[in-house]
Amino acid sequence: MPVTNQNSVVEIRALRYAVASRVIFDGLDMDIPRGRVTAIMGPSGTGKTTLLRLITGQLLADSGSVKVAGLELSGLARNDLYALRRRMGMLFQNGALLTDLSVFENVAFPLREHTRLPERLIRQLVLTKLQAVGLRGSAELMPAELSGGMARRVALARAIVMDPEILIYDEPFVGLDPISMGVILRLIRRLNDALGLTSVVVSHDVHEISTVADTVFLLSGGKVVARGTPQELQSYPSEVVRQFMGGLADGPVPFHYPAADYFGELLAREDQP
Amino acid sequence: MTLLHDVRESFLGSLTRLGAVTRFLLRLLRQLPGGLKRWELIVAQIFNSGALSLVIIMLCGLFVGMVLGLQGYQLLERFGSEDALGTAAAIGLVKELGPVLTALLFAGRAGTALASELGLMRATDQISAMEMMAVDPLQRVVLPRFLGGVIAMPLLAAIFSIVGIYGAQLIGVQVMGVDSGSFWSQMRSSVDLKDVNEGIVKSFVFGVTCSLIAVYEGYHARPTAEGVGSATTRTVVTSAVATLFLDYLLTAAFL
Numbered sequence: 222m223p224v225t226n227q228n229s230v231v232e233i234r235a236l237r238y239a240v241a242s243r244v245i246f247d248g249l250d251m252d253i254p255r256g257r258v259t260a261i262m263g264p265s266g267t268g269k270t271t272l273l274r275l276i277t278g279q280l281l282a283d284s285g286s287v288k289v290a291g292l293e294l295s296g297l298a299r300n301d302l303y304a305l306r307r308r309m310g311m312l313f314q315n316g317a318l319l320t321d322l323s324v325f326e327n328v329a330f331p332l333r334e335h336t337r338l339p340e341r342l343i344r345q346l347v348l349t350k351l352q353a354v355g356l357r358g359s360a361e362l363m364p365a366e367l368s369g370g371m372a373r374r375v376a377l378a379r380a381i382v383m384d385p386e387i388l389i390y391d392e393p394f395v396g397l398d399p400i401s402m403g404v405i406l407r408l409i410r411r412l413n414d415a416l417g418l419t420s421v422v423v424s425h426d427v428h429e430i431s432t433v434a435d436t437v438f439l440l441s442g443g444k445v446v447a448r449g450t451p452q453e454l455q456s457y458p459s460e461v462v463r464q465f466m467g468g469l470a471d472g473p474v475p476f477h478y479p480a481a482d483y484f485g486e487l488l489a490r491e492d493q494p
Numbered sequence: 495m496t497l498l499h500d501v502r503e504s505f506l507g508s509l510t511r512l513g514a515v516t517r518f519l520l521r522l523l524r525q526l527p528g529g530l531k532r533w534e535l536i537v538a539q540i541f542n543s544g545a546l547s548l549v550i551i552m553l554c555g556l557f558v559g560m561v562l563g564l565q566g567y568q569l570l571e572r573f574g575s576e577d578a579l580g581t582a583a584a585i586g587l588v589k590e591l592g593p594v595l596t597a598l599l600f601a602g603r604a605g606t607a608l609a610s611e612l613g614l615m616r617a618t619d620q621i622s623a624m625e626m627m628a629v630d631p632l633q634r635v636v637l638p639r640f641l642g643g644v645i646a647m648p649l650l651a652a653i654f655s656i657v658g659i660y661g662a663q664l665i666g667v668q669v670m671g672v673d674s675g676s677f678w679s680q681m682r683s684s685v686d687l688k689d690v691n692e693g694i695v696k697s698f699v700f701g702v703t704c705s706l707i708a709v710y711e712g713y714h715a716r717p718t719a720e721g722v723g724s725a726t727t728r729t730v731v732t733s734a735v736a737t738l739f740l741d742y743l744l745t746a747a748f749l
Contacts, residue, residue: 277626303628311626317619331627334634379627 230255230387230419231276236285238268238275245271246443249285258413258420260430260451263440264465269423272440273391276421277311278302290386307335310380311389316372318364318379324351325360328379335383350378354408370401377408381416388412390422394429406433427466431455439465441473518710522637525630529637539642543604543705544649550603551596555654558591559583559661566662567670576672580681583662584655588685588693592655594741597700600647601733605708608639609729612712613722621713636709643705644698651697692748699740704733 231253238246245268253259263269274280275287278294287294292305318327328347332338338346351357354374364372373393380388390409394402410433413420424430430437431451439447439454439462447454447462454466464472480486530536562583570576615621615635624631659681666672708729715725 279622279625303630306626306628309626311623313619313623313626315618317623319620319623320615320618331629334627334629376623383627 232288234286237283257435260422260434260437267440309387310385312380314392316376320364324362324375331383350382354378370397387419394426515710525633525637529633535638536641539638543642544646547603551650551654552657555657556661559658560665563662563665577676579666580677581684584681584685587655587658592651593696596651596654597737601704605729606726608708609712609726613715613725617717640705640709644701647701648697703736707733
């Protein structure tokens, strides 16, 4: 057994995970340092979101070990897993706000479910968190009245309302305009430093991540192919890393999806697929 | 032998699904102790499934009762026993038409709403978000909707039957000229508590069945537009078939 590292919030060892016959991770090792912003990057389809689901216990590894805050997820009872999740916040790709509740009630939701705080205190907590994401004025709006960027900021307020130790972002920049993107980027950094969080950001936006992440893990083919600061990755001596960081269309990750011979397929008769 | 093979496959498929739905029901029932404490959530769902279905239930009940008045009168007149119209309409509605038609209307109005709501919550990650906030979606979202349907169904069926009886009275007494006194007094003397009980048991069973099918299909919908659509369709079709099949079993059991 590897020695537990006090400075890692998440420790993954020899992780193997497969869906049916498709192996997604095989022998993945990863340590996510405490108190930093860590980015997990990789081409689409490398299982970044799957990795998040493994870290949050929504999926269980086939073999290997996933430890979060020192707890091994595979042996965890449901109640213990829920107790652990109260120490985590997660921002989903589209915000995942509860559409039948107002912005205020969405942010208040975890408090109402898990605490018996008086209404006055709930109100103060919710307004403080909404102020932190700059949306205190929208407290009475319904989720359908928000823009994509606003919905994600409300979801962020909801994710931090229980004061988590770990904050997880699933593709936080997808589909945002440059202004909203800048706002979210600044919030990731500010919340991490002000609240003493550990942030994990899954993304494939190389440029944005470079401005905010302390450490980057680059995944490809079910393994970590590179690890380092964004600057180190820019000059990493590997074809895969160079293709990804430089956004090159062809390379170790082929442009073409595997297919039969092109001319053969074009010239084939219709009744002979 | 592809036909035989297909029949066998679809039979086994239905059986597997029945097993899955039953296991889902057991999972739901395990949430009961915690779920019953959230009474305000259940009341909100009784409103959604029950009160919002009231207009359609009353309207359909009125028309069905009016048809019963017309058809019943024509039939009973041949035997010279129009006075029994009240009994015929009341027994038909309380034992049979009330519970069954309410269940079919419930599946179409409230069942589809439940299934598509849960399906969309799944598709937009709201269910996953709750799990990540350490809130059990079965207890917070699914159980109140299920219980709301179970409680609303017998009430709706009772209202359907009552409005239906007045519909039959409207046509039979006001239009066709059946004596008002014998319409009501015959009904009172020949409709037993046993008949009413049969109606109550049926509508309770249909309530459990239709609500369970709706929340099961919605909760397990594939998280795509097409998946939510097909979950909604399956809710209506399965609810209708299950209702009519169970209605036969229950009627036979009450004989």
